[in-house]
Amino acid sequence: MQQTLANFFRALRAMDVRISPAEAIDAHETVDMVGYRDRQFLKDALCIALAKSEEEVGSFEECFDMFFTREEFQDRRNNESAEGGPNGAGPGESDLSESDQALIGDKELAQLVLDGSASDMAQAMERAANEANVANIRFGTQRGLFTRRILDKMGLRDLEMLILQLKRSEEDGAAEMAGRLEQGRKYLFEEARQYINRQFELYARNAGEQLREEFLLETRLGAIDPRDAKRMHNIVRRMAKQLATKYAKRRKHTKRGVLDVRRTLRRNMAHDAIPFETVWKQTKIDRPKIVAICDVSGSVAASARFLLLFLYSLNEVISTLSAYAFSGNLIEISDILENKEVEQGIPEIIEKVGFRPTDYGKSLEDFTQNHLDAVDRRTTVIILGDGRSNNTDPRTDLMRVIHDRAKSVIWLNPEPETFWGTGDSEMPRYKAFCHVAQHCSTVKDLDRIINDVLKTYFRA
């Protein structure tokens, strides 16, 4: 049974349920205690020992049902050899006539396809599947290969040889027997194919998904296919959540060994001010204040969407987040994004300010005139844009104002650095007023950069 459980863990892991060795041991103990007799009981007990979150409970239930389902092998005996009557079906005590027996000799597989019950067939296939390591299947294209492997392990070669021999043989009934065996072989193929399909579903369904996600992590934000939008949102959310948990709890930081005399005295008033309990000085950790200024003109809009989605998924760790969008001019978009999901808010924003030739100078002017209050010495300003200002005045003087007020200014540019400064790009001039100016084109970049930003706040 150990192998069964091990395979079950593998199937669970394929569905993103994390199972550590310690949990595997728990599961074994649970099974020892519960036994395999009561299916629902086993399911509940294993679920409690293995699934550790709401999503995992869902995945677990699905996987359990799929994994412990073995009744699909159709029982051929009932429809084909009804006259055989009830008997315990083992390969040894079959109801083949002696002449048949003589023809096929001791080939187990031949006996099985002619006469085996569904459960015999299932068992034999299961055994072969274990030998062939079917649990390693990852891709749809491997299905043929694994089917073949199972059949080989079951002794297909012998069966084919036998059929060939019988066809050539002059003996009585040999040709008819060959026909029956060929029928059986067809059935066997079909069952094996079905079996592999189920196994594939069990062990590899998520593998394709994972591959796709890995690919998306590296894809340029602008080039992401609309049909992957949902998947991307999930990825971004997940990354943001990881960052959020990483930084969520560090609000205070105790300075080791520096006594807070005032609070120590106060705490120990009850003990005649004799310092039994010591209180140490603490520094409060400011939560980040972030101002995001996004270019939403055609070329950069896609990246802006993901940056905003990322930032708004971080609300647990960011104290205030204000967002601005611009192309020809600049508006505040925090309201829109707070009342709506980012996915729905973005199109509305683009409609409002997008589709105009970008004017960085004018937009910076709008910002410094109306919203400069949002920037103080605890604020990180993140500007996302390609810095292509259509040959208008870049107003670097305003950039300096922002630079001097903010804790730091970070410029994210979807264009690679070699393009900065070519054509109407004002990037080299803006760069002088940024603490960090980086090329940011994939979700991975985004994750890395935002992690860096948070680090500057939460550094111990």
Added chain:
Amino acid sequence: MNNIVPPNGVDEKLSSIESIIDGLGDVGYIASRRIATALFVAKNLTKPILVEGSAGVGKTELALSTANWLGLPLIRMQCYEGLDESKALYEWKYGKQLLYTQILKDKMGDILSDTKTLDEAMVSLEGFGDMFYSEQFLEPRPLLKALRQEHGAVLLIDEVDKSDEEFEAFLLEILSEFQVTIPEIGTIKSEKPPLVFLTSNNMREMGDALKRRCLHLFIPLPDEKLERRIVASRVPDIEERLRHQLVAFVQALRGIDLKKLPSISETIDWARVLLLLHADSLEIDMVRETLNVLLKFEQDIESAGKEIAELTRKANQV
């Protein structure tokens, strides 16, 4: 220490799923099979249960009912940010120590009067042992209390997600070994490990180390049948027809996009309110007026308000 009669048959009571379901039912907690299984596995593997689910689905109630049913003392520890060892595990009774030193000062003088040098005084003091750091001066906090119960206990660590990460790490030793180490006294190991429930509202994701040491029980919002039984058990006086209607209404309400879906505790409260108002069936006006029992956000009440007529009508057809 305390006068609790040793509860009999705790092991027996937890010996099968059916007896758990029945037993909890007797004290008014309608448990699903999965909940009963969790108790069963927890008992047999001696592992804590991490109970998750949205607010008001009966996480804390499960621990209370279990303690009630098994006749074990319930020791409850509410977690919050900044909770630390001295509040969770033990503390020295500083005041008492101080007082005793003052009182015993003269006594000390007597004892030390016939010693001549400082060294001699030290030696004779040594002979008295660690008076001030002994059990008498130890103030046990919930965790230590739970470990020291001779006949076992139910330990409820409530809202563990509100505690700090450091505290979570500190829980690990207790949850896996059921022992704690006090430097001045030594290691205290539990004779009969308590049944531990940790509850979490998912304010933050719990650490993997903690999750790994616990069994995980997720309590979802109940289906209609289960909820009817729960209401019947908690508010037995309510009429059957009204009970059906109100549960149907709440179930339908959960289908709307709301900030906070009403959970079981809200349903029970509402049933009590309707009982108080002598309602015998759902009426639109009454529903509208009492909606604030079910929904706790102004926005939710507003968005549900538009659908009330429809929902009430449907619920009344049940």
